């Protein structure tokens with residue numbers, strides 16, 4: 574199966590079809606764009622809702638040599654599933670599973686002295702050095718070590734390295750505004766990153782990888798690539814922002830198609846209120862289609878009255894409120910059969926809306942649209958074979 578359109582619709586209430594062939598092609602496109610750098614496929618949050626294990630496998634098949642997760646639990650789950658690729662996880666709280674991460678050979682990120690203390694203690698009891706990457710806050714103002722605190726963290730890490738408790742494998746940071754081309758913070762963060770890396774290296778740190786590039790930086794800012802790039806959203810074929818381009822502009826193809834089977838098609842008279850609160854009232858006699866997915870499945874309630882859906886070749890709009898398990902579209906008198914496919918979003922080449930269209934309709938970003946699709950929606954993997 575090489576085309577989404579060729580895939581038969583299973584009789585499911587709803588399905589998120591995940592095109593692993595598209596994912597592999599996206600990883601290859603990202604490798605080509607960042608030639609000279611290794612690619613870390615970011616598979617946090619269940620691979621942005623696409624399914625961490627199958628997506629991580631496909632990314633590795635396509636040449637990603639690192640996997641990135643937010644939490645250590647996410648990385649440990651990938652190891653448990655048999656993925657033996659290098660991995661980095663960066664979101665730790667005190668008491669985290671340092672020792673398990675060390676024993677699983679997972680690189681861990683440190684943003685402060687508390688984390689260095691915990692990881693060295695765990696390394697001592699494991700009898701194995703921890704692979705640590707020091708994270709610099711070069712201006713994002715979120716996680717990462719402030720420049721003023723960097724000398725203390727670098728010195729502490731070097732002491733622990735001298736004691737054989739850690740190996741400093743990476744120096745890294747994260748952008749605040751890489752998706753806004755020309756934003757002055759980009760150059761400022763890059764300068765700060767170079768300074769903080771240079772300081773650590775002067776002190777004796779010998780990192781395997783220095784990295785700062787997320788998807789928008791990977792796609793549009795070659796000077797940010799260093800030794801490794803960390804694309805997340807682009808791996809899934811979604812553009813980080815409409816301003817920097819469409820997926821097709823970068824040779825990327827959306828991986829997820831979300832669809833549902835119409836659960837009811839019925840005639841209603843003019844003036845009929847639709848769904849909770851009656852925020853939509855039929856302007857004339859019409860037909861309504863019941864789409865059996867709702868906010869419990871991750872369809873944003875903010876899509877009430879705005880979300881686009883392809884039914885029977887036509888774009889329809891969510892009529893009235895999105896409820897927990899279902900919403901309604903006005904079919905304008907058309908009578909598609911019950912069970913007909915309603916496509917919420919996909920690559921767009923069958924005329925269906927994209928995750929970006931949903932983001933615009935809901936006042937959010939496409940990242941949130943795909944990531945929030947819930948566990949009640951089965952993921953159906955296609956093109957899983959290495960062929961495509």
Ligand SMILES: *Cc1c(COP(=O)(O)O)cnc(C)c1O
Pocket residue numbers: 615617663747786787788789803804805806807813
């Ligand atoms: C999520 C994340 C990424 C990937 O970001 P995208 O914009 O999805 O490419 C990279 N690095 C870190 C630290 C992240 O948290």
